[in-house]
Amino acid sequence: MKYNRRLVCLCGTPPILKISWTNDNPGRRFLGCRHYGSLFQNPCKFFDWYDPEFPRQANTVILGLLKKTNKQEKQLKCRWMLKLILGINLICNLKNHQIPHVH
Numbered sequence: 001m002k003y004n005r006r007l008v009c010l011c012g013t014p015p016i017l018k019i020s021w022t023n024d025n026p027g028r029r030f031l032g033c034r035h036y037g038s039l040f041q042n043p044c045k046f047f048d049w050y051d052p053e054f055p056r057q058a059n060t061v062i063l064g065l066l067k068k069t070n071k072q073e074k075q076l077k078c079r080w081m082l083k084l085i086l087g088i089n090l091i092c093n094l095k096n097h098q099i100p101h102v103h
């Protein structure tokens with residue numbers, strides 16, 4: 001196959017997996033030149049999406065979560081995660097209680 005995905009970028013080094021944080025593609029992974037954005041003299045423009053395009057709905061959710069976590073302090077982030085975990089546990093427990101037991 002002539003048009004296989006290139007695993008060596010134009011610099012001759014393997015590209016690295018990075019995560020995009022743009023509004024259009026938040027959290028989407030791509031392969032890029034490892035020299036890009038560094039002080040390397042002449043980085044190439046190698047770029048190839050690794051993940052398929054996310055549905056618009058998923059992008060909205062990811063952006064919403066990013067906004068939340070950006071605003072909060074580290075400590076608050078931990079509390080938020082804890083609340084989330086507790087919430088999931090609670091839902092699981094409620095579900096277990098709601099299942100009628102047949103004796």
Ligand SMILES: [Zn+2]
Pocket residue numbers: 009010011012013033034035043044045046
């Ligand atoms: Zn390169």
